[in-house]
Amino acid sequence: MILERIQKENDIKELSDEELKILASEIRQFLIEKISDTGGHLASNLGVIELTMALHLFLDLPKDKLIWDVGHQSYTHKLLTGRKEGFDQLRKYGGMSGFPKRKESECDCFDTGHSSTSISAGLGYAHAREITGENYKVVSVIGDGALTGGMAFEALNNAAQLNSNFIIVLNDNNMSISENVGGLSTYLAGFRTADAYRDLKLGVMNSLNKIPVYGDKMVERIRRTKSGIKQLFIPGMLFEELGIIYLGPVDGGDIKGILKLLQEASRVDGPVLVHVITHKGTGYAPAERHPARFHGTEPFDIETGLPKHPRVKANYTDVFSTVMRKLGDRDERVVAITAAMTDGTGLKRFHNMFPERFFDVGIAEQHAVTFAAGLAAGGLKPIFAVYSSFLQRAYDQILHDVCIQNLPVVFAIDRAGLVGSDGETHQGIFDISYLSTIPNMTIMAPKNKWELSDMIKYAVDFSAPIAIRYPRGEAYDGLREYRAPIACGKSEWIYRSGKIALFALGAMVKTAEAVHERLKALGYESSLINARFAKPLDEDALLSAARHHDLIVTMEENVISGGMGEQVMRFYEEHNLSVRVLAIAIPDEYVEHGNVEILRREVGIDAETITERTIEAYEELHAQESGAERNDF
Numbered sequence: 001m002i003l004e005r006i007q008k009e010n011d012i013k014e015l016s017d018e019e020l021k022i023l024a025s026e027i028r029q030f031l032i033e034k035i036s037d038t039g040g041h042l043a044s045n046l047g048v049i050e051l052t053m054a055l056h057l058f059l060d061l062p063k064d065k066l067i068w069d070v071g072h073q074s075y076t077h078k079l080l081t082g083r084k085e086g087f088d089q090l091r092k093y094g095g096m097s098g099f100p101k102r103k104e105s106e107c108d109c110f111d112t113g114h115s116s117t118s119i120s121a122g123l124g125y126a127h128a129r130e131i132t133g134e135n136y137k138v139v140s141v142i143g144d145g146a147l148t149g150g151m152a153f154e155a156l157n158n159a160a161q162l163n164s165n166f167i168i169v170l171n172d173n174n175m176s177i178s179e180n181v182g183g184l185s186t187y188l189a190g191f192r193t194a195d196a197y198r199d200l201k202l203g204v205m206n207s208l209n210k211i212p213v214y215g216d217k218m219v220e221r222i223r224r225t226k227s228g229i230k231q232l233f234i235p236g237m238l239f240e241e242l243g244i245i246y247l248g249p250v251d252g253g254d255i256k257g258i259l260k261l262l263q264e265a266s267r268v269d270g271p272v273l274v275h276v277i278t279h280k281g282t283g284y285a286p287a288e289r290h291p292a293r294f295h296g297t298e299p300f301d302i303e304t305g306l307p308k309h310p311r312v313k314a315n316y317t318d319v320f321s322t323v324m325r326k327l328g329d330r331d332e333r334v335v336a337i338t339a340a341m342t343d344g345t346g347l348k349r350f351h352n353m354f355p356e357r358f359f360d361v362g363i364a365e366q367h368a369v370t371f372a373a374g375l376a377a378g379g380l381k382p383i384f385a386v387y388s389s390f391l392q393r394a395y396d397q398i399l400h401d402v403c404i405q406n407l408p409v410v411f412a413i414d415r416a417g418l419v420g421s422d423g424e425t426h427q428g429i430f431d432i433s434y435l436s437t438i439p440n441m442t443i444m445a446p447k448n449k450w451e452l453s454d455m456i457k458y459a460v461d462f463s464a465p466i467a468i469r470y471p472r473g474e475a476y477d478g479l480r481e482y483r484a485p486i487a488c489g490k491s492e493w494i495y496r497s498g499k500i501a502l503f504a505l506g507a508m509v510k511t512a513e514a515v516h517e518r519l520k521a522l523g524y525e526s527s528l529i530n531a532r533f534a535k536p537l538d539e540d541a542l543l544s545a546a547r548h549h550d551l552i553v554t555m556e557e558n559v560i561s562g563g564m565g566e567q568v569m570r571f572y573e574e575h576n577l578s579v580r581v582l583a584i585a586i587p588d589e590y591v592e593h594g595n596v597e598i599l600r601r602e603v604g605i606d607a608e609t610i611t612e613r614t615i616e617a618y619e620e621l622h623a624q625e626s627g628a629e630r631n632d633f
């Protein structure tokens with residue numbers, strides 16, 4: 001196997017054309033087999049095998065810098081940099097990450113996971129190279145989806161001022177996770193028409209004419225003319241007008257063609273964009289047919305493409321999806337927004353039923369929030385469905401555009417809590433902290449699927465900014481009988497007994513139930529309060545809990561800093577109540593990829609650890625009290 005061989009001794013540069021072809025097909029086979037077993041991002045990776053090989057033929061790694069946008073398509077790069085064995089443990093706890101990681105390989109020069117960062121990072125490297133006087137190539141690879149993100153445009157605008165070489169590879173497969181959207185996508189799709197395809201070769205020839213050494217003054221003059229007609233002849237005018245040389249388009253399956261264009265691109269003194277046309281899922285029919293389903297996939301059967309472990313129970317996203325459909329039916333002012341996550345956030349049904357009230361804005365979370373603010377100011381009821389970690393981007397828009405004006409925007413925050421295999425870039429463990437700091441914001445979290453449904457309905461009629469956070473995965477269907485109506489800042493008492501009060505938020509209520517049972521089995525009675533609101537806190541419940549209990553245990557799947565526990569402590573301090581609070585939360589650190597249950601144990605928010613810590617704290621308290629009593633004598 002050539003793939004095996006290059007892991008040990010050979011560099012890809014030593015291979016013949018024939019061997020390169022064989023290698024591409026070995027990599028394709030390997031990825032299909034491995035990902036069918038481990039799960040992971042398949043479709044994008046199958047589309048960039050030849051492109052990645054061309055990049056490796058062109059670059060001298062790790063000296064040169066290769067930056068992947070999002071990084072979900074970096075599997076071939078990992079294979080070509082000696083990490084084949086790592087695929088057995090892809091995205092597993094302690095195993096290889098699904099994204100580029102500097103700590104994993106010196107050939108990964110920039111960590112990614114969130115979209116649209118590669119041009120900024122590459123530009124930073126290019127300027128650093130100038131200032132330090134070093135000599136290396138810099139290539140950023142960005143997808144057509146990632147190019148819809150505002151940061152990418154900010155970076156392009158900035159890149160135009162660069163005087164040294166910087167290559168931006170546009171990996172254009174005409175897809176984000178689902179269909180790419182917007183004006184830029186339409187513009188790029190124009191390159192894919194039958195005519196454009198026929199002229200692919202011509203386009204490349206034209207492109208080569210742009211390189212100074214060919215010195216075709218005519219082409220250069222046309223390129224610099226601001227006449228409409230040149231747009232008919234020269235593709236990529238959008239980039240050219242921005243001051244970025246455009247080369248291409250080139251067929252993403254043509255290793256030698258891509259390599260040639262990259263070599264020419266490296267002669268440009270300034271930013272240059274190489275447009276590569278790829279296809280999601282290349283070489284695996286089910287992924288070619290259903291690129292969205294195979295964007296990020298669970299383990300699947302290779303023959304049929306169907307999941308190996310089909311889901312039987314509804315997850316929180318399904319519940320959100322159903323409620324949104326009902327709300328859309330009931331109220332014409334309800335509108336839904338996604339930033340390129342229609343499938344992941346469960347808005348597909350809403351989109352199908354109410355296309356005129358559905359907005360996919362591209363990978364543009366900041367814009368999505370201010371856009372929602374505008375919709376709300378215009379009298380609608382916008383619901384922005386977004387993953388917790390992606391909403392991090394829009395902090396100022398939430399503060400400045402939504403909350404100062406107290407506009408009724410609903411933030412449906414999916415993937416809140418540990419998400420598992422995507423790892424540190426995607427864990428949704430900061431939202432309570434970053435939202436709590438913003439005046440006028442209300443934050444809720446449901447204990448089970450019925451409460452999520454009730455909370456969404458409550459939020460839509462709320463007259464101010466409001467967020468509902470719920471986790472990835474199966475929706476809890478326990479505690480069904482506890483369904484007191486939602487009231488702002490009001491918690492729900494589930495059990496009242498003993499001297500320990502468990503004050504748990506959202507998904508942690510299920511864990512708190514288990515802790516309650518474990519404590520009971522060990523001879524400790526406890527009360528259980530479903531916090532429901534992280535902001536405002538239920539002050540009455542906290543006062544009552546302090547009156548009747550010795551120890552308050554707060555539980556949240558969020559980092560400790562700025563989380564609910566810290567706020568509960570501050571509340572007691574402000575009320576001069578010397579009640580002992582044990583704050584259970586995620587430590588002040590990033591959490592790696594892996595199975596969620598393992599991660600919960602690792603960070604100490606599982607039932608067993610919480611029970612132990614609770615008993616320890618309770619016994620310590622009593623030891624102190626009896627010590628204090630002895631001192632009194």
Ligand SMILES: Cc1ncc(C[n+]2csc(CCOP(=O)(O)OP(=O)(O)O)c2C)c(N)n1
Nearest residue numbers: 044113114115143144145146175176177340
């Ligand atoms: C800020 C942010 N929002 C959303 C996502 C989720 N996401 C991951 S990949 C992707 C689509 C990227 O499309 P493109 O760049 O064209 O890459 P392709 O998958 O087509 O190769 C999206 C929306 C993300 N990673 N980061």
Ligand SMILES: CC(=O)[C@@H](O)[C@H](O)COP(=O)(O)O
Nearest residue numbers: 070072113296344415422472
């Ligand atoms: C790379 C990326 O950001 C997404 O593809 C993400 O992996 C989706 O995660 P879910 O599987 O939770 O939808």
Ligand SMILES: [Mg+2]
Nearest residue numbers: 143144145175
């Ligand atoms: Mg794409």
